[in-house]
Amino acid sequence: MTRIAGAADVPPGTVIRAGKYAVGNNNGDYFAVSRRCRHLGADLSEGSIDADGCLVCPWHQSAYDVRTGQMVRGPQGAFAKIPGLGAFYQALTRVFPLRRQSVIERSGDLYLGD
Ligand code: FES
Numbered sequence: 001m002t003r004i005a006g007a008a009d010v011p012p013g014t015v016i017r018a019g020k021y022a023v024g025n026n027n028g029d030y031f032a033v034s035r036r037c038r039h040l041g042a043d044l045s046e047g048s049i050d051a052d053g054c055l056v057c058p059w060h061q062s063a064y065d066v067r068t069g070q071m072v073r074g075p076q077g078a079f080a081k082i083p084g085l086g087a088f089y090q091a092l093t094r095v096f097p098l099r100r101q102s103v104i105e106r107s108g109d110l111y112l113g114d
Contacts, residue, residue, distance in 0.1 A: 010024070017045035024055060032100065039074075046058040070097045074088075
């Protein structure tokens with residue numbers, strides 16, 4: 001197992017970088033997903049967690065279900081005006097979701113499951 005950080009360093013609502021993963025705490029549920037947004041490659045460890053517990057990309061606010069790695073809302077802003085673009089990325093991530101990894105909490109520390 002690879003140590004990520006102390007659990008206290010990842011309070012609810014935060015996302016941090018851990019190697020190839022963005023690790024977050026959604027109301028006490030930890031998750032780890034690969035860091036590169038499937039849209040244009042933004043670093044998802046710099047993203048945020050929305051009210052639905054989805055990981056939101058820092059560049060164009062696409063949203064990912066961290067349990068499946070699938071995009072549930074396509075890129076926003078000017079990209080949202082392109083017909084079919086959001087549906088395309090949602091379909092793409094059904095086939096190529098973000099990689100997921102388990103996060104294990106042990107004695108106050110977080111580890112990536114291997
Ligand atoms: S790079 Fe993530 S939504 Fe555009």
